[in-house]
Amino acid sequence: MTHPFMTQPSPSLVPHAGLRAAHVSVRYGRRAVLHDVTAGPFAPGTVCALLGPNGSGKSTLLRAIAGLVPSSAHVTLNGEDLSRMSLPDRTRRCLYLPQALPAAVQLPVLEALMAARQTVRTPLPSAPAEEDAIQAALESLSLFGIPHLAMQAMDELSGGQRQLVGLAQALSRKPKALLLDEPLSALDLHHQFAVMDILRRETAAHQLVTVLVLHDLNSALNLTDHVTVLHEGRITASGPPAAVLTPELLRETYRVRARVDTGADGRKFVSVEGIA
Numbered sequence: 001m002t003h004p005f006m007t008q009p010s011p012s013l014v015p016h017a018g019l020r021a022a023h024v025s026v027r028y029g030r031r032a033v034l035h036d037v038t039a040g041p042f043a044p045g046t047v048c049a050l051l052g053p054n055g056s057g058k059s060t061l062l063r064a065i066a067g068l069v070p071s072s073a074h075v076t077l078n079g080e081d082l083s084r085m086s087l088p089d090r091t092r093r094c095l096y097l098p099q100a101l102p103a104a105v106q107l108p109v110l111e112a113l114m115a116a117r118q119t120v121r122t123p124l125p126s127a128p129a130e131e132d133a134i135q136a137a138l139e140s141l142s143l144f145g146i147p148h149l150a151m152q153a154m155d156e157l158s159g160g161q162r163q164l165v166g167l168a169q170a171l172s173r174k175p176k177a178l179l180l181d182e183p184l185s186a187l188d189l190h191h192q193f194a195v196m197d198i199l200r201r202e203t204a205a206h207q208l209v210t211v212l213v214l215h216d217l218n219s220a221l222n223l224t225d226h227v228t229v230l231h232e233g234r235i236t237a238s239g240p241p242a243a244v245l246t247p248e249l250l251r252e253t254y255r256v257r258a259r260v261d262t263g264a265d266g267r268k269f270v271s272v273e274g275i276a
């Protein structure tokens with residue numbers, strides 16, 4: 001069912017600015033998972049949440065935008081046609097971070113970050129370039145409050161630490177669009193807020209387009225600029241979080257009875273009263 005609230009993210013003044021994926025259809029074998037979905041344009045400088053129940057196609061949509069699953073998608077970023085690019089060129093601009101990094105990597109964190117950064121630069125095996133790379137990797141780790149993990153092996157990190165390193169690695173590659181699949185899923189409350197704060201600041205400062213899959217509707221309500229809701233492989237609503245996330249939408253999409261209230265500080269919050 002299409003929700004009555006279907007608007008596009010705040011339009012940018014630059015023509016063709018932002019990320020847009022048109023006519024995304026994806027099949028796994030004989031099963032259609034996304035049905036001619038058109039998402040965006042997601043404006044530069046905004047953090048956009050992709051919401052929806054389990055199995056609705058959120059990860060598949062992010063992977064299709066990144067060019068990681070075969071699809072009919074036509075994807076543009078700031079006027080460039082990503083669909084026509086080689087995967088490395090596309091990834092340099094539009095980076096997908098999966099929910100979990102592989103656990104079995106034995107590299108120290110610092111080296112893993114330097115290796116990731118190297119994939120987006122022309123190799124310059126000089127000592128100053130190496131120092132720059134170390135400096136940049138340390139800065140990324142510091143941004144996420146984890147410089148102390150620099151010499152720890154990747155396969156000795158906790159799940160949450162691995163997620164923070166993944167985010168540091170993704171930002172250090174300096175893409176123009178970041179596609180983050182449940183980037184908060186392994187993080188404690190402190191780190192969930194800290195990461196959202198960092199993502200909002202970095203997105204604004206570098207005019208990135210950040211699209212992230214979230215299950216926490218309160219984070220989506222208060223910490224993102226725009227939400228897009230997927231249900232059974234179709235977009236059912238898209239627009240400002242407070243306008244889209246209504247009790248009606250939550251009943252239709254998530255099959256819950258829920259209230260959306262405004263706290264004394266003006267922040268909105270969802271409370272679920274039961275199963276619809």
Ligand SMILES: Nc1ncnc2c1ncn2[C@@H]1O[C@H](COP(=O)(O)OP(=O)(O)OP(=O)(O)O)[C@@H](O)[C@H]1O
Nearest residue numbers: 028029033052053054055056057058059060061213
């Ligand atoms: N590699 C695959 N092969 C076959 N089917 C797949 C594959 N990946 C996903 N699917 C199916 O596609 C549908 C959408 O999956 P997807 O992972 O995109 O959903 P999601 O909205 O991200 O779900 P969740 O919130 O549970 O992570 C699901 O029904 C899933 O079973």
